Amino acid sequence: MLSNVIMICTGMIGLAMLFCLWRLIKGPDITDRILALDTLYINSIALIILLGLYYGTALYFEGALLIAMLGFVSTSAVAKYLLRGDIIE
Amino acid sequence: MTSLNNLAVYSDYFVAALLIGGALFMLVGSWGLAKLPDFYTRLHAPTKASTLGMGATLLGSLVWFSVQEESLHIHELVISIFLFLTAPVSAYMMGKAAIHRRRPLAEGTRNAEEVERAAERKGINDRDDD
Numbered sequence: 001m002l003s004n005v006i007m008i009c010t011g012m013i014g015l016a017m018l019f020c021l022w023r024l025i026k027g028p029d030i031t032d033r034i035l036a037l038d039t040l041y042i043n044s045i046a047l048i049i050l051l052g053l054y055y056g057t058a059l060y061f062e063g064a065l066l067i068a069m070l071g072f073v074s075t076s077a078v079a080k081y082l083l084r085g086d087i088i089e
Numbered sequence: 090m091t092s093l094n095n096l097a098v099y100s101d102y103f104v105a106a107l108l109i110g111g112a113l114f115m116l117v118g119s120w121g122l123a124k125l126p127d128f129y130t131r132l133h134a135p136t137k138a139s140t141l142g143m144g145a146t147l148l149g150s151l152v153w154f155s156v157q158e159e160s161l162h163i164h165e166l167v168i169s170i171f172l173f174l175t176a177p178v179s180a181y182m183m184g185k186a187a188i189h190r191r192r193p194l195a196e197g198t199r200n201a202e203e204v205e206r207a208a209e210r211k212g213i214n215d216r217d218d219d
Contacts, residue, residue, distance in 0.1 A: 002153075005105040009112035009146075016112075016119035023123050023131075031128055031187040038179060039122055039135040043115055045168065046146045050108070053150055056157065061164050068168055072175040079182035083189060 006054045010047065017043045034078050041071035100156040104149045111145030114138045127195035128187045136180040144169050 017040060024036035045064045052060035081087050121134025147165040154162035188208050194201050 002101050002105055005108055009108045012112040012116045016116045019116075019119040019123040020135075029128070029187075029190065029192060031183060031190060031192060032131065034186075035128070035132060035135065035183055036122065038183070039119055039139060042135070042139040042143060042172070042176075043119065045172075046111065046115060046143060049146055049150050049165070049168075053108075053153060058154060058162070058164065061168075065168055065171075068171055068175075072171075072179060075179040076182050079179065079186045082186040083182070 003054060006050050010050055013043050013046050013050070017047075030082065034075060034082075038071065038075045041067055041075075045071075097156055100152055104153045107145045107149030107152070111142040111147075111149065114142030114145065118142060127198075128192045129184065129198075130195060132180055132184055132187070136176050140172055140176045143172050 020036045020040045020043065024033055024040070027033045027036060045067050048060050048064040048067065052058060052064075077087050115138060118135040118138025121138065122131050125131045125134055147169040151162060151165040154165075188204060191208055194204060198204075
């Protein structure tokens with residue numbers, strides 16, 4: 001039962017990532033694109049967690065943690081660049 | 090032994106409910122990102138829905154691994170605590186960047202002049218000598 005549920009959840013999150021991709025392509029300004037990328041990486045963490053559940057291994061956890069950290073750092077770096085025109089002053 | 094088997098069966102339903110709920114929240118959040126009219130409302134949808142959706146998904150993963158390996162498996166809590174800490178920070182930074190880039194507000198936004206005042210205000214390091 002759980003594998004079917006994981007497949008359904010994967011489909012739903014894939015649809016969510018398609019919405020984000022649409023906003024990433026269309027987004028009228030760069031701030032919308034940053035927000036779309038931010039949401040995309042959060043959705044990809046959920047996809048990796050679901051993959052680990054599907055295969056029944058905890059190996060993918062480290063990948064999810066890595067994506068979470070790099071995603072936050074990159075989002076805040078780009079937002080800081082937009083705010084100040086520089087990342088590390 | 091039967092109680093342990095029952096635990097595995099019940100936990101399957103519990104994990105399934107958590108996963109479905111989490112995926113639904115993330116779908117709604119991304120839908121809001123695609124649909125809502127201006128940047129500030131778009132900022133609202135994914136930051137709240139994604140943290141809640143990620144929290145439910147990670148809780149489901151935590152419960153499943155804990156039941157399968159019959160020991161407490163709290164690795165996933167690290168990711169959810171990290172996301173709960175960082176999502177408001179990144180949302181704040183993106184909102185501030187959008188205010189200073191003078192992104193247009195949706196029609197019917199209340200207190201629009203407050204946003205204008207916030208855009209006028211400079212940061213603490215921004216003091217020019219003029």
